[in-house]
Amino acid sequence: MDGTQQIALSGVSLTNIQKSYGSRVVLAGINMELAQGELLCLLGPSGCGKTTLLRILAGFETPSSGKIVLNGIDVTRLPPNKRRMGMVFQAYSLFPNMTALQNVRFGPRVRGAGSTASQLAEAERLLGMVGLAAHVQKFPHQLSGGQQQRVALARALAVKPDILLLDEPLSALDAKVRTQLRSEIRRIQKETGITTVFVTHDQEEALSISDRVAVMNEGHVLQIAAPATIYQEPANAFVARFIGAGGVLQGRTEGNSVRAGSILLPANAAAALPLGTDVELFLRPEHVTLHVTDSAGAVRADVTEQTFFGSLTRIKLGLHDVPQGEIWADIPSDRAAHFAPGAPVWASWQPESPRVLAR
Amino acid sequence: MRARLSLFNWAIILLAALFFFVPLIVTGVFSLWQGGNRYGFSAYLLLLNTSGFWASLWLSFRLAVETILLSFFLLVPSMIFVHLKAQWLKPLFEFISNLPFVIPAIALIDGLTTLYTGPAWLISTPNYLVIPYVFLALPYAYRSIDVGLTTLDVKTLTEAGQSLGAGWGRIIFWVLLPNMKAALIGATLLTLTIVMGEFTFASVLLFHTFAVFINDTGQNAITEAAALSLFSFLITWLFMLGVLISGRRNPANLGGAH
Numbered sequence: 001m002d003g004t005q006q007i008a009l010s011g012v013s014l015t016n017i018q019k020s021y022g023s024r025v026v027l028a029g030i031n032m033e034l035a036q037g038e039l040l041c042l043l044g045p046s047g048c049g050k051t052t053l054l055r056i057l058a059g060f061e062t063p064s065s066g067k068i069v070l071n072g073i074d075v076t077r078l079p080p081n082k083r084r085m086g087m088v089f090q091a092y093s094l095f096p097n098m099t100a101l102q103n104v105r106f107g108p109r110v111r112g113a114g115s116t117a118s119q120l121a122e123a124e125r126l127l128g129m130v131g132l133a134a135h136v137q138k139f140p141h142q143l144s145g146g147q148q149q150r151v152a153l154a155r156a157l158a159v160k161p162d163i164l165l166l167d168e169p170l171s172a173l174d175a176k177v178r179t180q181l182r183s184e185i186r187r188i189q190k191e192t193g194i195t196t197v198f199v200t201h202d203q204e205e206a207l208s209i210s211d212r213v214a215v216m217n218e219g220h221v222l223q224i225a226a227p228a229t230i231y232q233e234p235a236n237a238f239v240a241r242f243i244g245a246g247g248v249l250q251g252r253t254e255g256n257s258v259r260a261g262s263i264l265l266p267a268n269a270a271a272a273l274p275l276g277t278d279v280e281l282f283l284r285p286e287h288v289t290l291h292v293t294d295s296a297g298a299v300r301a302d303v304t305e306q307t308f309f310g311s312l313t314r315i316k317l318g319l320h321d322v323p324q325g326e327i328w329a330d331i332p333s334d335r336a337a338h339f340a341p342g343a344p345v346w347a348s349w350q351p352e353s354p355r356v357l358a359r
Numbered sequence: 360m361r362a363r364l365s366l367f368n369w370a371i372i373l374l375a376a377l378f379f380f381v382p383l384i385v386t387g388v389f390s391l392w393q394g395g396n397r398y399g400f401s402a403y404l405l406l407l408n409t410s411g412f413w414a415s416l417w418l419s420f421r422l423a424v425e426t427i428l429l430s431f432f433l434l435v436p437s438m439i440f441v442h443l444k445a446q447w448l449k450p451l452f453e454f455i456s457n458l459p460f461v462i463p464a465i466a467l468i469d470g471l472t473t474l475y476t477g478p479a480w481l482i483s484t485p486n487y488l489v490i491p492y493v494f495l496a497l498p499y500a501y502r503s504i505d506v507g508l509t510t511l512d513v514k515t516l517t518e519a520g521q522s523l524g525a526g527w528g529r530i531i532f533w534v535l536l537p538n539m540k541a542a543l544i545g546a547t548l549l550t551l552t553i554v555m556g557e558f559t560f561a562s563v564l565l566f567h568t569f570a571v572f573i574n575d576t577g578q579n580a581i582t583e584a585a586a587l588s589l590f591s592f593l594i595t596w597l598f599m600l601g602v603l604i605s606g607r608r609n610p611a612n613l614g615g616a617h
Contacts, residue, residue, distance in 0.1 A: 087522040107523035
């Protein structure tokens with residue numbers, strides 16, 4: 001490859017990637033390493049820079065500074081058609097004038113990879129792999145949205161990419177198809193062992209599909225970790241708020257507790273911070289137990305809201321003497337009648353459950 | 360369910376048909392008139408044997424093809440570029456494409472003859488007409504191509520092509536142009552029609568195109584002129600029919616089935 005330089009050994013390495021449009025900083029020095037065969041989700045709210053980072057990886061955008069190394073080769077300034085990256089887009093991107101088979105064969109054809117017969121055979125195999133063996137001769141307008149994205153996935157895989165880039169590929173699909181297709185993407189990714197970067201703003205999608213999740217906000221990567229770690233041990237208040245549901249209470253550390261108003265909330269994590277530190281206490285709804293009568297270690301609260309989710313009902317609680325913040329609790333829906341809005345309840349949790357982060 | 364047309368709708372259709380067909384029928388009958396009560400095809404036979412007929416027809420057709428090719432060569436890449444990278448230039452393109460509506464043909468000719476110097480094969484031959492013809496057809500060609508590009512997700516298709524390893528040539532010829540077929544055919548038809556019927560430029564610059572031939576013939580032989588007018592109509596209709604057939608045979612459909 002002309003103009004490239006041998007740097008690292010394998011996988012993908014992003015070093016101090018920065019991107020600015022005028023005075024607006026979109027990416028502020030992103031450093032990231034992806035292992036060979038890993039699926040990493042870039043997760044964050046709209047405008048956090050995740051799509052820009054993916055487009056920089058693909059070569060559609062040039063970073064203002066920084067370096068991208070792919071399988072030991074610096075590809076920072078390489079145009080997209082010279083990189084070996086397969087991409088599935090958020091918008092339907094199949095070529096309307098080509099059948100599913102022709103779409104999948106497009107990449108190998110322009111790259112001159114193999115004979116026509118072998119290109120067609122490989123395209124058919126890939127379409128079979130994504131469950132579209134019966135639709136190879138259909139044009140995009142004859143396929144559903146989910147089928148089109150499957151073809152797009154097969155097309156991206158056909159070029160045998162070093163890295164697969166998925167830019168919110170499921171966001172245009174309905175919920176049922178989305179769940180089904182994301183499982184298939186994960187299965188195929190594991191089967192092929194291709195290093196994959198998946199951009200999404202859907203935390204459930206990110207947590208269910210990834211080896212690791214990178215949570216981004218305002219051009220920064222706030223935390224990169226396994227989904228369970230991100231959920232259970234958020235690195236800061238933004239990640240704690242963005243990932244999963246949970247109650248947040250403000251207070252000050254006091255030994256193994258956090259004092260909010262006149263109430264002492266048990267939280268072992270508070271002991272790690274100096275006495276009197278202003279903190280936020282994060283508590284997942286599944287960690288909270290509700291009682292209809294006073295119970296040892298429980299705090300008094302009032303039910304403010306009930307939300308029915310089918311098998312579970314989420315109860316929102318306001319604490320006495322704590323004007324800011326609330327606690328959430330998920331309980332089986334058949335018990336929800338005991339906790340009607342306005343009813344007094346007692347909430348308890350294990351002291352090791354809350355996450356305590358300095359404000 | 361097919362909607363039923365009311366009496367009023369039929370009356371409008373009948374009026375429109377009369378407005379359109381009566382002049383054609385009368386012209387057709389007149390073209391067959393051989394004086395007195397005699398009718399026949401002598402005007403048509405005479406035309407076919409007239410020395411300038413085939414030469415002028417061929418010249419206009421050739422100029423139309425050259426105009427179409429040059430228009431596409433200039434417009435397609437630049438408009439793709441604007442759609443992809445420089446949307447802010449679009450108002451400027453719109454403005455330029457509308458200039459032919461406000462600049463009179465005679466002013467354009469004067470401007471061109473003052474400005475352009477060049478090799479004899481261009482300046483001293485009918486090829487010179489291609490330059491004003493491109494300008495003349497610009498509003499129609501621009502609008503058609505713009506509609507074609509707007510209905511496509513050019514950015515995503517281009518990036519999809521690039522991510523698969525395609526360069527600009529393949530993206531334009533394998534991906535974008537085939538999906539703009541209807542728009543390109545529309546631009547072709549409009550340009551063809553304009554050039555085949557263009558009179559002022561050719562007449563002032565003394566080139567003997569088909570429109571000039573029709574005018575000259577009309578001054579000397581009126582039934583032949585009527586026959587010629589019908590003949591030029593027929594040519595346009597044939598082109599249109601071909602365009603419709605080819606457009607229907609392989610339409611570029613966008614979107615999904617569900």
